[in-house]
Structure formats: structure tokens, C-alpha cells
Amino acid sequence: MKxxxxxxxxxxxxxxxxxxxDYQPSESNLxxxxxxxxxxxxLFVHWGVYSVMGGGGDHGIAEWIMNRKQITIDQYExxxxxxxxxxxxxxxxxxLVKEAGxxxxxxxxxxxxxxxxxxxxxxxxxxxxxxxYGKDVIGMLKEExxxxxxxxxxxxxxxxxxxxxYYPRGGTGNYTGREESGEWNLYINYMNAQxxxxxxxxxxxxxxxxxxxxxxxxxxxxxxxxxSLIHGLQPQALVGSNHHKMPFPGEDxxxxxxDLPGQNTMGFNQAGIGTLPLETCETMNGSWGxxxxxxxxxxxxxxxxxxxxxxxxxxxxxLNTGPMPNGKIQPExxxxxxxMGAWMKKYGETIYGTRGGPTGNRTWGATTVKxxxxxxxxxxxxxxxLYIPLGGKTVKKATVFDTGEKIPFHKHEDGIILTxxxxxxxxxxxxxxxx
Numbered sequence: 454m455k456x457x458x459x460x461x462x463x464x465x466x467x468x469x470x471x472x473x474x475d476y477q478p479s480e481s482n483l484x485x486x487x488x489x490x491x492x493x494x495x496l497f498v499h500w501g502v503y504s505v506m507g508g509g510g511d512h513g514i515a516e517w518i519m520n521r522k523q524i525t526i527d528q529y530e531x532x533x534x535x536x537x538x539x540x541x542x543x544x545x546x547x548x549l550v551k552e553a554g555x556x557x558x559x560x561x562x563x564x565x566x567x568x569x570x571x572x573x574x575x576x577x578x579x580x581x582x583x584x585x586y587g588k589d590v591i592g593m594l595k596e597e598x599x600x601x602x603x604x605x606x607x608x609x610x611x612x613x614x615x616x617x618x619y620y621p622r623g624g625t626g627n628y629t630g631r632e633e634s635g636e637w638n639l640y641i642n643y644m645n646a647q648x649x650x651x652x653x654x655x656x657x658x659x660x661x662x663x664x665x666x667x668x669x670x671x672x673x674x675x676x677x678x679x680x681s682l683i684h685g686l687q688p689q690a691l692v693g694s695n696h697h698k699m700p701f702p703g704e705d706x707x708x709x710x711x712d713l714p715g716q717n718t719m720g721f722n723q724a725g726i727g728t729l730p731l732e733t734c735e736t737m738n739g740s741w742g743x744x745x746x747x748x749x750x751x752x753x754x755x756x757x758x759x760x761x762x763x764x765x766x767x768x769x770x771x772l773n774t775g776p777m778p779n780g781k782i783q784p785e786x787x788x789x790x791x792x793m794g795a796w797m798k799k800y801g802e803t804i805y806g807t808r809g810g811p812t813g814n815r816t817w818g819a820t821t822v823k824x825x826x827x828x829x830x831x832x833x834x835x836x837x838x839l840y841i842p843l844g845g846k847t848v849k850k851a852t853v854f855d856t857g858e859k860i861p862f863h864k865h866e867d868g869i870i871l872t873x874x875x876x877x878x879x880x881x882x883x884x885x886x887x888x
Contacts, residue, residue: 473680473703481689485659486705488604489691490730491806492556493764494797496790497608497734497773499741501564502532502584504778508744515742515775519566519614525630526615529566533583541590541780543597549782550603553790554797556805558598559606559662559771562591562651564742565626567615572654575646578615590780595655604659606691607651609644611674612665616640623668641675645682652686660691660705667696676701693732699724706730713759713814714766731768735759737786743775750785753792757881760793760804761830765819767809796881803828803854803884811842811868818882828854829885834873841887842868854884 478486499516508515509522519529550558563569569579571591581589591607598605613619614626620635648661661683666674680703683690691705700707707714707729712722714731737756740747756772763770774786797804803821810820810827817839818832829841845867851860853874862869869887876883 473677473684476680476684476703478705479684479688482684482691482705485689485691486730489557489659489706489732489769490767490808492604493769493804493807494553494555494760495557495559495606495732495769495771496550496553496555497741497771498558498560498776499564499608499773500561500590500776501566501570501742502536502568503564503566504743504775505532505535507778508740508742508746510746512739512744512747512749515740515744515747516561516564516566517742519629520625523628525628527630529615529629530578530583533568533580534585536580536778537585538590538776538778538780539586541593541776543590543594544601546594546782547597547601547603549787549790551601553794554801555603555772555790557604557606557659558594559608559659560591560594562607562609563613563647564608565610565612565614565665567610567613569647571651573647573650575643575650591651592655595658599656605655606659606662608662608664609648609651610665611644611663612668613640613644616643618643621669621672623672625668637672638675641673641679645675645679648679648682649686652683652690657687658690660693662708663692663694663696666694676703680704691730695734697721697724700727700729704729706732708732708734708771709768711735713762714768731766732771733759733763733766733768734771734773736773737789741773741775743777743783748785750789753789753796754881756789757793757796758832761821761832761882762814762819764804764807764821765809765812765814765830799855800882800884803830803886811844825888827887829871829887831873831876831883831885832881834876834883837873837875839871839873840865840868841871844868848887850888852886852888854886860885 503516503518509518514521572581572589573579595605614629618635618640693706693708707727710721711719714726738747739749760770776782807821807823810822812820817834818830821828851862861872
């Protein structure tokens with residue numbers, strides 16, 4: 454720990470903040486929520502000293518390697534000595550994000566291993582003090598995001614396998630060699646102090662993306678205080694938490710891990726769907742952080758279909774990449790993001806600024822809606838006849854989005870029956886525009 458005075462000043466700020474149980478979002482927060490929903494597509498970045506180990510030769514470990522390989526703190530603390538991302542180019546990253554058609558980035562400021570990827574004054578266990586690189590990559594990325602008009606969100610892990618006061622221990626990180634003692638409230642004070650740094654040292658941010666509460670549900674996380682701290686310092690900042698439960702007071706969006714809202718193929722997402730803006734996060738292969746052995750890259754087709762289905766569920770897609778330890782984004786990911794960007798450049802009007810359409814997700818695809826236009830995204834049509842419920846609305850015209858070809862339709866009950874054109878089976882998405 455360092456700069457105790459700064460730490461104590463932060464605690465004084467925290468102690469004066471009101472609880473969030475009666476949270477009423479500010480006007481700027483409501484506007485940010487609207488922007489968030491309009492954005493629809495963002496880049497998730499899992500990057501840290503764990504990338505040096507390349508996943509340890511096992512699938513799906515990556516940023517979890519400290520826990521999965523039962524590495525003690527003394528040994529794990531050697532990793533920062535090898536982390537020197539001299540090829541990191543924030544302008545290259547942000548330009549790629551824009552080319553991909555993404556509107557925001559969410560990056561890991563601190564993951565479960567407790568290592569801060571920014572210049573923290575509260576702890577010297579950070580990239581500027583412990584690595585030969587010695588630069589604040591979060592600060593560099595934020596400056597470039599501001600230059601290119603991309604919003605930046607900070608992922609922050611409430612779970613910490615490194616901090617001595619994360620005690621009692623939860624369900625993970627129990628082989629790190631820490632003493633079986635600690636002061637839980639000191640850890641929460643530490644967490645809030647680091648959040649204060651992130652909220653005061655980098656200008657206006659998009660929000661905070663929390664993870665790790667699931668490690669121990671019975672702990673006193675002091676959410677009211679933490680959420681009040683965030684909204685007090687930056688009222689517009691959106692707060693979300695990957696706790697796999699219905700949103701708590703003070704949260705501004707609800708996220709779903711590796712599943713669309715309403716699905717639970719991963720076993721994480723057993724909560725319902727609330728009324729807040731929604732976001733689905735997914736990997737481009739099977740790992741979040743860099744894993745040199747994980748070549749299970751999803752196809753561009755599958756990822757575009759997930760983006761479309763997410764929008765059809767009124768949700769954003771936060772698509773993850775795990776940069777390599779040298780600071781470069783994996784070339785396979787670069788290729789896929791550029792291909793998705795080419796598609797978004799042509800069809801983004803049917804995704805950006807839309808809300809979930811009248812059908813929800815169907816086996817054949819999904820629908821999105823903007824103003825008085827419904828976009829029918831036919832992804833995997835089983836036949837050429839589709840029923841679209843409209844709730845009594847009247848359709849004046851149906852055309853293929855990119856060619857203008859007229860599509861025959863007739864009224865049926867409270868919707869219409871569309872007769873689809875013959876399509877190329879290799880086409881990613883046949884979009885019918887209903888006026």
C-alpha cells in the first residue's frame with residue numbers, strides 16, 4: 454500500500470455519500486442509458502499479466518490461471534516482471550473498434566488476480582509500478598477513445614485473490630498462500646478507493662462493469678455505498694454487475710454472460726429479464742483472456758447472428774478479445790472484427806438505434822424495430838412463409854432491405870404472412886423492411 458493520506462481522504466468521501474436504495478437516476482444517466490441501447494455493439498477486453506502464461510496450455514483458463522493452477526501470491530507476483538507490451542498501440546485498437554462498427558470498449562482495470570492495469574495510488578500492485586513497461590495502458594486507451602469518439606467502460610472485479618483483507622475467503626482463490634485472517638471492511642474501503650481513482654483520474658467514463666459478487670453471496674458488499682460513490686462522482690456513469698441475479702438498486706443495466714437474455718445454456722443466467730437496458734457478453738473463441746491453445750474461434754457468420762439475435766432481444770452484444778502479452782490483438786480476432794464491420798457498414802441501420810421487435814427470437818431469426826419500421830432478420834429460414842405478429846398495426850409496404858425488391862404479404866389475425874424470396878443460402882441475413 455502507498456500514499457495512506459490519499460486513501461484516508463477517499464474514505465472520508467465515501468462516508469458522506471447517501472445510500473442507493475432510493476436511487477433515482479439523473480437526467481444525464483437516463484440519456485446515457487438511451488445512448489447505450491442505441492449503440493448495440495461493443496468490445497470487451499480481458500488483458501492482464503495472466504496473458505504472459507498464454508493460458509498455461511489448457512483450454513478456457515487464461516485469466517483464471519492463478520486459481521486453476523493454484524499459484525501462490527509469491528509466485529504469481531513474478532509475472533509482472535515479464536509483462537512488457539511494447540507493441541500496444543491504442544490508436545490501432547480504437548481504430549479497429551470503429552472499423553468493426555462498435556461504439557464502446559469495456560476493459561479490465563482489475564481482474565480477480567488483483568493486479569491493476571492502471572496507475573493506482575492506493576496500491577503499488579499495478580502496471581506502472583511492477584512491470585518493465587511502466588505505462589498506464591488504461592490512461593493511454595482513454596485518451597485515444599476520447600480522440601476517436603469511443604466511450605470507455607471499466608471492468609472491475611469485486612473478487613480479489615491477492616488482497617490480504619479479502620477475508621473470509623469465498624469459493625475461489627483458496628490456494629494463494631494468504632493468511633487466514635483479514636478485515637473485510639478494509640477490503641471494501643480499498644475497492645472503493647480504487648474505484649474513486651478510476652472515476653476521478655480519467656475524465657468522464659461510460660460506466661463500471663462489476664464482476665465477482667458470486668464468489669460469496671453472504672458477504673456484506675456495501676453496494677449502497679459503492680453505487681452511491683460512483684453516481685456521486687459521475688452521475689451519468691452506468692453501473693452493471695455480472696452477479697447473475699435480478700438488478701439491485703443503483704444498477705443501470707443488466708448483463709448476461711455468454712447467453713442471450715432468457716437463455717441459460719451456460720448455467721449462469723437463472724435470473725429473469727428486468728426493465729433496465731440489457732447486454733450480452735460473449736467470447737470470440739472459448740477464453741476471455743489470451744489462450745495460445747484455444748483456437749475454437751467462432752465464425753463471422755455465427756457472431757453476426759448473435760449480434761442480430763441480441764438486438765432482437767433488445768440487448769447489446771459485448772464481444773470479447775483477449776490481447777496477447779505484447780499488446781497486439783490476436784490476428785484471428787482482427788480478421789473477424791473487420792468482417793463484422795463490413796457487414797455493419799452495410800446493414801447497421803437495422804441494428805443501431807433499434808429496439809427488440811415484435812417476434813422475439815425465433816428459430817428462423819429475429820426482428821428489430823426503429824420508429825415505424827420493422828426489420829425482419831431471416832437468418833435460418835426453414836421455409837419461405839413467415840408469420841409476423843404486429844399487434845394490430847398495419848403494414849403499407851414490405852421490401853428487401855438492400856435491393857428494394859417488393860415482398861408479397863397478406864393480413865392474418867393480428868399480423869401478416871410474408872412470402873420470402875429465393876435467397877442465397879450463403880447469405881448471412883436476409884432483411885425484410887416493413888413500413
